[in-house]
Amino acid sequence: MSGLNAVMAASVTLPLGFGLYTIATERTRYLDTFILTIITGVLSYFATDRLIPIVKEFTRKAGLCGKDINKRGTPAGEKDIPESLGIVPGTIFILMNMIALAYTKFYFSGDLFIEHLSALLSICFCVFLGFSDDVMDLRWRYKLILPTIASIPLLLAYQGITKIVVPIPFRPFLGESIDIHFLYYIYMGSLAVFCTNAINIYAGINGLEVGQSIIIGCSIALHNVIEIYLFGSQVHMFSLMIIVPFIFCSLALLKYNRYPSMVFVGDTYCYFAGMTFAVVGILAHFSKTLLLFFIPQILNFLFSLPQLIGLVPCARHRLPKFDKESGKVVGQAEHWNLLNVFLRIVGPQTEKATCTQLMIFQVFCCGIAFIIRYVISRLFF
Numbered sequence: 001m002s003g004l005n006a007v008m009a010a011s012v013t014l015p016l017g018f019g020l021y022t023i024a025t026e027r028t029r030y031l032d033t034f035i036l037t038i039i040t041g042v043l044s045y046f047a048t049d050r051l052i053p054i055v056k057e058f059t060r061k062a063g064l065c066g067k068d069i070n071k072r073g074t075p076a077g078e079k080d081i082p083e084s085l086g087i088v089p090g091t092i093f094i095l096m097n098m099i100a101l102a103y104t105k106f107y108f109s110g111d112l113f114i115e116h117l118s119a120l121l122s123i124c125f126c127v128f129l130g131f132s133d134d135v136m137d138l139r140w141r142y143k144l145i146l147p148t149i150a151s152i153p154l155l156l157a158y159q160g161i162t163k164i165v166v167p168i169p170f171r172p173f174l175g176e177s178i179d180i181h182f183l184y185y186i187y188m189g190s191l192a193v194f195c196t197n198a199i200n201i202y203a204g205i206n207g208l209e210v211g212q213s214i215i216i217g218c219s220i221a222l223h224n225v226i227e228i229y230l231f232g233s234q235v236h237m238f239s240l241m242i243i244v245p246f247i248f249c250s251l252a253l254l255k256y257n258r259y260p261s262m263v264f265v266g267d268t269y270c271y272f273a274g275m276t277f278a279v280v281g282i283l284a285h286f287s288k289t290l291l292l293f294f295i296p297q298i299l300n301f302l303f304s305l306p307q308l309i310g311l312v313p314c315a316r317h318r319l320p321k322f323d324k325e326s327g328k329v330v331g332q333a334e335h336w337n338l339l340n341v342f343l344r345i346v347g348p349q350t351e352k353a354t355c356t357q358l359m360i361f362q363v364f365c366c367g368i369a370f371i372i373r374y375v376i377s378r379l380f381f
Contacts, residue, residue: 029107030228030237036103037241040096041248047092048252056082056256056263064134066264069317070205070351073324076260084134085256086269089249090127093272094120096245104238111159112238118157119242119279123272125150126196130271140308143200144193150275151192155185160285167380188282191291195281196274198297201304203270204319204339205329205351206261210254211359212296213273217247219293219366220280223373227286239284246276259352292369296362300338307336320354329354 059065059082071077097120105113129146132138138146162184163177180187203209220243227236250273256263281290291298307314318335320343322328329351331343342358343349349357 030232033103033107033237033241036100037244040099040241041244044089044092044096044245045248045252047096048089048249049255051088051092052085052253052256052263055088056085059084068206068261069319070322070329071260072322074327077322081261081264083264084131084266084268085253085263086265086267086272087127087131089246089253090123090130090268090272093245093249093276094124094127097242100241100245104241108234108238112234115157115159115283116238116242118153119283121153122150122192122279123275125153126271126275127268130266130268133267133271143197147193147196147271147275148189150196151189151278154192154279154282155188158185158188158282160283169380188287191282191287192275192278194301195278195290195294196271198294198301199274200267200270201308202297202300202338204317204337205259205355207254207258207355208339208358209265209270209273210250210257211355212362213269213277214247214250214254215359215362215366216277216293217243217250217273219369220277220290221247223286223289223370224284226374233284235284236286239280239286242276242280246273259355289369289373292372293366295365295369296338296358303341304337312336323348 060080064083065080066083068077068079068081097116101113101116101120104116126147129150133143161179162181163179164184165177166174199209199213202212221240224233224236224240224243227233228240253263253265253269257265277290281287301308304318306312307318313334315335318337318340319332320329320335320340321332323330326348327350328348329343330348331340331345333340333344339354339358342361343354346357
């Protein structure tokens with residue numbers, strides 16, 4: 001019998017007044033939570049899809065527009081494209097999670113309610129940070145400091161262990177686990193900063209930021225479902241409640257941001273997505289598995305590191321070069337990131353084909369992550 005079936009085994013009924021009232025069992029609660037999650041997800045999609053055309057006109061009137069650099073020299077490159085439309089899915093996501101928050105209060109433990117509340121607070125702060133960055137163009141040092149501050153509610157509400165599991169070959173010397181105490185909180189804070197910026201610096205073509213986020217979000221959701229099925233995990237159900245509305249919001253945004261993009265998502269979406277991933281990974285206690293889903297983002301960070309720390313000159317927009325004659329984007333050696341490295345390996349591609357191939361690579365890496373998590377890790381832990 002699976003872990004989920006084990007916790008769903010019994011139903012208790014008590015006579016009360018004129019009828020029999022069923023006390024909610026784990027099975028009922030999990031089923032109700034799953035249904036609520038799907039409902040909030042579907043509502044998130046339609047609300048985001050409906051509001052983006054409205055809000056983009058407001059951002060256009062406010063002057064929050066930009067040119068598509070990868071179409072420079074063509075009629076499409078001369079159009080003003082509304083920016084910062086990540087504010088729409090971010091706002092809808094928070095509203096829908098308020099509904100889920102009320103459900104958490106009445107059907108789950110008080111600790112989980114506090115964690116859910118802290119998660120929303122951290123995500124809300126990052127949506128505000130991202131929108132502020134889009135409007136005021138903050139410097140890089142603030143992009144490192146402010147996500148650290150945003151993660152404080154998340155870390156204060158953390159109820160998990162602070163131990164790291166020792167690999168099997170070293171257990172005769174170090175034991176099964178080591179409690180690293182406050183260092184674990186530093187690790188979690190660093191994870192929040194990394195996730196928040198990792199999506200932001202792996203960008204530059206239509207649909208790339210949203211596309212990678214959807215694939216990572218779906219991988220997290222699948223991981224949650226597997227853990228719920230195997231172990232009946234309450235924290236993974238909590239994670240699923242958060243990540244499903246995010247996926248649906250992002251799908252609606254992708255409709256407008258995919259090639260040829262009608263809106264730009266801005267830093268608002270990148271910070272919102274990154275903090276959402278950090279929240280579910282930390283509070284549902286699978287931060288190491290979360291990093292496995294970030295393999296392309298980690299590669300991009302490693303490629304980018306010399307420029308990020310100033311060893312190599314770094315342009316503001318590290319985009320590939322657009323060849324208007326062929327309509328293709330070409331990798332540039334002076335821009336050190338995964339996008340340009342990929343184009344230099346495979347050669348010039350259309351922007352749409354480049355995004356599609358990078359998304360396939362993201363799916364492949366997430367598949368490798370599941371193999372590492374559920375097959376290879378058993379050999380060492």
